[in-house]
Amino acid sequence: MRSALIALLAGAATVTPHAAPYAAEHGPAPAAGAPAVTPERPETGAASIAGASLAPFAAELAQMPMITNATGWHGATGEAGWALLAGSRPETRQRNRWTYALGLIGEGRGADALGVLDVMQSSDRDLGLVAPFLLARGVALTLVQRDAEAVEALSFQELAANPEACAWRMRALAHAGDAQSAIRQVNCALPAINGRSPHDRAPFVLAAAGAAIDAGQPQPALAWLKLFNDQDPQANVLRGRAMVATGDPQGGKLRLDRAALSGGDEIKAQARLGTIEAGLATHSLSPTEAAKQLDALRFGWRGGAIEQRVLEIQLRLANEAHDLRGQLRAGAALIRYFKLGSKVPPMLAELQAQLAAALAPDSGVPLPEAAGLYWDYRELAPAGAEGDALVLRLAGRLQDASLYARAAELLQYQLTKRAQDVAQGPLSVKVAMLHILAGRPDRALDAIRTTEQPSYSDAMRQDRKRVEAVALYRLGKTDAAAAALDGLSDAPAIRAEMRWQSKDWGNFVTANALPAPKAGFSEPAQTAVLRQAVAYAMLGREDQLAALRARYTPAFKGLASASAFDVLTRKVGSIDPAAIGAAMTSIPQASPAGATGDLLDAAS
Template sequence: MRTLFLALAAGATTTAPTVAPHGTPAPAATPGAAATPHAAATPAATIPSVALPRFAATLAQMPMITGGDGWSGVTGTEAWHQLATATPDNRQSIRWNYAKGLIRTERGGEAMGVLEAMRLADPDLALVAPFQLARGAALTLLGRDAEAVESLSSAELVGNAEACAWRMRALAHSGAAPEAVGQIECARGAINARVPRDRVPFMLAAAGAAIDIGQPQPALQWLQLFSDRNPDANLLRGRALLAQKDLAGARLRFERAALTGSPEVKAGAKLGAIEVAIAGHSVSPPDAIKQLDALRFGWRGGAVERRALTIEYGLAKEAQDLRAELKSGATLLRYFKMGAQAGPMFAELQQTLNAVLAPESGVPLPQAAGLYWDFRELAPAGGDGDVLANRLADRLQAAGLYARAAELLSYQLTQRAQDVAQGPLSVRVAMLQILANRPDLALKALQTTEQPSYSEQMRWDRKRMEAVALHRLGKDEAAAAALDGVPDGAAVRAEIHWRTQDWGAFVTESEKSLPGAKTAMAAPQQAAVLRYAVALAMLNREDKLRGLHGRYATAFKGLPTAGAFDMLTASIDRIDPAKLDAAIGAIPEASPAGSIGDLLDAGG
């Protein structure tokens, strides 16, 4: 293989460098060259590339491949020898013969490598029908079905029997059974002309596609060409008999296939046995779903897993198992090409997700949140998806599940919201993180969504939330700095100073925001005045206490907090320590800074 690799690589773009004959004197050194510090490290000259003669026209003039006999070519040691001794004039022709031989022996990866080397040397080969056919065949062998079908679908190949055969095989492998069956009539001549051994993969693909579209009888007739002990054929015979409701016959064929088949055949046979049990009502839908899950645990990918998921999806809908329905349907959409089925299935899954998240669904809230998180790619796009997520977040927040709500909206913030729409969402995410006692994540949500296009009001909202997070992290100076220029920044700073018992700073920040003497004294206004009185008392500012009493005595008259006001604003020497605690306890809990003030203590 090393010889082959070197022959292909060297032939693609290079030729051997010219070497002076043995004994030829070296060129005289240029004066001063020896004194050059890096002279010894000078890299060798680049090997010159040689453009191979164009081969596209020559290949286009060759007879078209219309059957299996068109893949005659040299492989093995003889092919390596020919490639190693090829000249530029015949290298592409030798490569072509080698690629055909590799396709005949179903070595798709190696064939693709040779064809790619040919295309790099002559890009026009991609326009030539025989090259397109060979490339499509190699891609089919590699399981790259969509690319294979594209390469095999040029105008010149539409009616070509050999192209139809490979196209049918690729379509059947991709799960596009109706399209694959549509190619069988065109491919019949090319398949039948092959020797029995070479027909096998094409006949199996045709039979499988026919069974998939509900035509088991033709499939059984085609499968008569195979030995009764052939495990691949027995697997398909079992599926065909199952489609004809012959459960006993199907079970026997699946059991026989499982004895001698490949791992994939054994997995398919196990799936067939589960299908027989489902059809015979010998297993309940929940138990069948468990068995399908166990099967998929040991086998991933290909037609077997796709069929298992399709069956599980149908059972889950029948049993109204919302989690299983979402899991199987989402897996199908994520990892398999569903073709025309994708749209209707996606719409069904969106409806299921909406039903799960509805408050009246009966699904416990933590479970509903988990389902949304696991299958969030199924949520509707745009505004409908945002409304769905926000409603769920509202329910989580109302239930006190702040961390779950924050995680849900963080996904919306980073993956779905764009530009200025991130502003209000970032504030809510930060608030939820603070309520969940995660102020560091609140800061991260704000910092990662910073941008200059926010409105002034939005910037102020974000700064208030940033200040709360910084306070909760013990960074009060940074919190105070964040509030610079924010209209009610003084009230928030005063809240921070109240909690840290920095009485002097509290008096300074809150003095200007005290309510007017004739203002209606609701709970926040009462709290502002009473807190101010406590701070003055702590600072022994009796002069200001007298002034405060004279200013608000009338306003507090008749209020439940009137006694606390009189106690806190009395002369310091007249304050009764026994009653002081009760007076402070009577201060309303409503924060003068509103909801921001309440957040300063939230989650602690």
Template sequence: MRRVLILALLASTAAAPPNEPVEQPHADTHAAPAAPAEPAAEALPAGPPALPPFAATLAQMPTITSSRDWPELSDEEAWAGLINATPDTRQLARWRYAGSLIRRGMGAEALGVLETMVADDEDLALVAPFQLATGAALTMVGHDRAAVEALSLPELEGNAEACAWRLRALAALGDEISAARQVNCAVPAINGRDPQARKPFTLAAARGAIAAGQTTPVFAWLKLFGEQDPAANLLRGRALLASGDPAAGLFRLSRAELSGSPQIKAEAELARIQGDVKLHRIAPAEAIKRLEALRYGWRGGPVEKGALQLEYALATELKDRRTALRSAATLFRYFQPGTESAAMLMQIRTWLAEMLAPDSGTPLPEAAGLYWDYKELAPAGAEGDALAMRLADRLEAAGLYPRAAELLQYQVTQRRQDVAQGPLSVRVATLFILSGNPVRALDTLHATEQASYSDLMRFDRKRVEAVALYKLGREAAAMAALDGIPGAAGVRSEMHWRTHDWGSFVTENEASLPAANALNAPNQAIVMRHAVALAMLGREDKLQALRARYGGAFKLLPSAQAFDLLTQPARTIDPARISGAMAAIPAASPTGAIGDLLDAPTG
């Protein structure tokens, strides 16, 4: 109920004056009946008046540099200010109310007021005090990353109050090194708070100092907390371990685990493992097992991130690439690794390239699984294409066309509008056809269409598109796709041969007939197929012309007898011998790879 009242008071509303009654004339009993009046248009209610800009006014107000600078208002004073505010003073009343909420630690309520303010004046987002208030409210509600962004204005860089909130947000994010850099700036604002309000900032400062290896002041800071406080005992334990007192450090961690929240217990366990590793109390392999057990029971936040970072370091030390890859992949997927990310990514890519190399000894199924599990960590650009292509070649050679297609499909999508999509898309579409899925082939080609391809690339894509359409039974569409494509006559004739469309075959194949002195295996197939089609059509004249043109050249070839039978006059043909002659036609398709695609099963 209270929140509803607050929102109602915050709203920019103004009561519209009631409509004045219109005096009606006295009725005239002798007058003619009046014509029915047109229905009056209903007046729309007036919207709230626009508020005057407040951003410049706020920017000119005294700077907030400590917790004492936030307004101090009771609920009654805040509500009275909102109720009595005019449009000219409403934003100031809101600002004072938001500041009083921040002072009292009511972050969610303050954030609601600030959002209402900026909705009426977008320029407030450019004003340092407003961003300071927003960052403080966001930190209190746990939106730490957004808080750090809000507090990143250059004007807030040396502001003690901003440094204090930035310190707290960074520590909550697990970026303790960055938090440590804020401590000196934040000290005046932290010390200016009463002891109870100082606690979360002091804990954040202690985290930063421990991470930076400056443990001396930590013990003094933590005197603010009782000896039974689990959060303080956790940090005391970490500081003692870092300063070289493992027995006392582990004892403090045990006390934190005994009475702390689940998060404190998880963090204490991580600190214990880190201490044991640093002191060489456990072997790296045992530490990895304990880290995996910890991550099994605790997901997310700085605890899991720290566990993954230590796990990666230990696996690297053991040269356990698979564990290191798994840890690094989780870090990159769900966290921001930090300053070490560039070196980590370079190491991962080197390992992947070595493990996926054809001579690595990694079994093909295992290599494909490795690539698929960590594909987003693989090299980008031409290096990544080469890595994926080598693995796809191995999968294709093993007849694993669907796996090869899916592998390269991911590579295509990463290319977005890069011209390298062209050759990759042709390869992927080809693999989908070979795997019996021409629909996916067409989808790939259509999804990667762009105007920047060269003519040669467009021709390659159209040939594969025509094959996919033909495999789907859309012969007319396939023929249309080949319009204007160089060398399309050979592809068309291949399709007509398979459908026994002898007339169309002869028309297309005529242009492909080779010279008599160039009868390699594919060219022999072209000539002998032409002979079959002519015989089927009963074109005796052209059949004999073909015999005269190529007879001498065929005499020197193993297929001479078959050619002789196929080109004999129709009345002398023995059907049984003709069947044998057709079987002797060279298997090499005149269209090369296109013929292999046309031979692929569908479905």
């Protein structure tokens, strides 16, 4: 029905200025090729001029009397409304749409009214500046429970003291869970509410009563609820909650039980929640049992004021029990899914402090559990440098514990969701290194390639190329890895390290850069020579092995690795296998390729 209506409205908006009047007065337009029919009299006025634009409806609507009570929501709907729309001329179309929208609102058909109003605004953007239009839009949005948008529309300056706007604004705020703001609208809204029939007034009074209870003012709520009969289930839910709040939990529980017997699903959920609150107030229900019942209630009911109240009670119980995970779970859900207004800053600050304390090294929370808490509630982490430092410390602890995959996941989120521009450079290197150490070189490669930017410094580009080369090597793409190192000053040493790791002895002896023989060899220099000896021995190149021995014996004199050099450079057939094994283990661990070599070795 609604889609057909919008199609009619939208279609009418595309008719040319002459089409509608012609059809209305002379019947259908002649078919193509048929003889033209000359009307008995010509069109007159602005609409008869081809291409003339009609005056916008916004100015006309702004001049109309303001709607201040329920009597303003009337207009032709049904067949009469359709006929009115279908017969509209361009100069009357927006006025007829407006009348139709008012009638739909009067019938409580918010979705249909909203469709009409949207079509009107698409034809005349200035309607968004007109108070009556914003009032109608706010009412329609309230009827379809789009509360935040409704409050925004109804907060137009000219509607601030309008009783009808105050009534609907109160209703939207109450449904959105902003009880304090809703209560502040009551005095302004009273003339519009009291001017309605008892039946039409009910939703507004119930909204005001519910907001008063949520705002800690149950006595006025009980007075307002006297307007409803004793059997009304929605009124009984609110009476029950108000009685519990005023110190009569037994009487309140009776009202809640009565409501659950006669109400629908939503009433039953509200009554169940009220009963749990009553049990907590009388201490007939333990916090542990209440938490279980609240979980069961939330499992069967999602969204709206009911779930918000469930979460608020769960947060309070978790705070009282010092249950960190319960606090984070309830608080995060409230912040994620509900508009809490001024409640958010203090709640968020408290949750952030609790999360930071749990992630501290001296918190006593086991490291895997701390990492899980951060991952589950990472949107609660502080913003800016403080939040960055928090996650970097946690990732460092995970790395120290060899939990590389967990550390990479934390920093990957940081890389994609929080780091910006050049800050992604060093973080991408860190993330890629952790992925490599975790045995996931494909993810390392992705971390580098998806964060490429032209603004990186030369040093940062070189660091990224080194890690990219290691990832390619770990994927078995040795030639591609060697090519990725082009232009780096330490490329020969890294390529030699790759050949050493893959036991490619022939290419290793070519790529390995031997240092000049001198006293005081560094450990990386010793490693380069000893590895060359191993490669010559594996290749059976005794002449080159002998030359290596003659060249470097003086340089190894007095070093801890001198015995290893002596063993590894003897004639191949004269070496005891056991001695070779001992010599290999005594080769210094420092790689000639520096940190990149260490990464290649650690990931192998």
